[in-house]
Amino acid sequence: MEQFKENTSVRLGTIPAGIWALGFVSLLMDVSSEMIHALLPIYLVTVMGASMVTVGTIEGIAEATAAITKVFSGALSDWLGKRKLLAVIGYGLAAFTKPVFPLASSIGWLVAARFVDRVGKGIRGAPRDALIADIAPAHARGASFGLRQALDTVGAFIGPLLAIGLMWLTANQFRTVFWAAVVPGLLAVVLLVAAVREPARPAGLREVRAPLSLSELSQLGSRFWLVVCVATVFALARFSEAFLILRAQGMGLPVVLVPLVLVVMNVIYSLAAYPAGVLSDRVNRLTMLILGFLILIAADIVLAFPGNLTGVALGVALWGLHMGLTQGLLATLVADTAPPELRGTAFGMFNLSGGLALLAASLLAGALWDLFGPRMTFLAGAGFTALALLGLGLVRWLMPSLGRNGSTEEEGTVSGS
Secondary structure (H helix, E strand, O other), X not given: OHHHHHHHHHHHHHOOHHHHHHHXXXXXXXXXXXXXHOOHHHHHHHHOOOOXXXXXXXXXXXXXXXXXXXXXXXXXXXXXXXXXXXXXHHHHHHHHHOOHHHHOOOHHHHHHHHHHHHHHHHHHHHHHHHXXXXXXXXXXXXXXXXXXXXXXXXXXXXXXXXXXXXXXXXXXXXXXXHHHOHHHHHHHHHHHHHHOOOOOOOOOOOOOOOOOXXXXXXXXXXXXXXXXXXXXXXXXXXXXXXXXXXXXXXXXXOHHHOOHHHHHHHXXXXXXXXXHXXXXXXXXXXXXXXXXXXXXXXXXXXXXXXXXXXXXXXXXXXXXXXXXXXXXXXXXXXXXXXXXXXXXXXXXXXXXXXXXXXXXXXXXXXXXXXXXXXXXXXXXXXXXXXXXXXXXXXXXXXXXXXXXXOOOOOOXXXXXX
């Protein structure tokens, strides 16, 4: 334990200032987004009269939109050789669309607001992740992605906590909470512009003229595409967290306390993400992913048969733990396996496949919930996770070197803020 604490301290000291700044940008934007998203499913169902299928459709389309946009923004960042500009545009678009949520007078307006917000997420996502890979030292890449993910997730539980407090203070005035969410979104954009400096493009790096052409996509290599295949099957099991919120409400959780679902999940997520990243720099990343997949199966089974709110809380906590053990590591594997000049494109393709799978997963989850109830939704999630686990085991058997830190790359990665 003492050795792990010492190693963690060393890792924190090797992480450049630019990674910290990007982490706090993510934190602020997640505070803004989760203040809205923690309440939005209940707002749609109880105030706007939406069905469960509508909730699943909105969530699925929103995330798929972000994923599709990431392909083009990531490729554009490779073509331009510039990533910060696109990140600023993406965060700025998300921040300036936040006021639409309290102003919306119909489900159509909320769908439009969610759509545009996710376009902003799509524009910033792949360039930001590629920028992290460009800045992070190769020996601390897992720790860097883990730190960014941990700070992002801190924002994801601060947001619901603020939503709870404001809902209590305003006697459940949803629109007031939505207005308050505008402020941290604007602060995120200011911090990104002022505190993040993009490193110079390394000398001798190959120029990319058509990043989405077949010839360039083939340069990503079989190892990268194996990561994408496993992550895509896994995404089919990871439907929107909106269904966790609705499961808790269905078990009797009062509306004012509903955001606690995301608080519990994201506290566990944030606590696990950075240690998982540090450990992944020392052991095979696939080993930790296998553990994360097993924990998701356990979470789905608990949520299928919760018994009471305590059971729901346990299932939500396990869901957060699996997120901490998988999300940063999957991004790190993309950075490990993709050529540096195509990192934006790689993150874009990775997010496209995952986003389309998430769309299918959310649509299926909503339909199963309406037709058969919540139990079938979570059991289906466990089934898809088991398939992904089998695929991951096969990949590890076929390519045992995949997932080992520094197995593919360039030790000359630029380190700076």
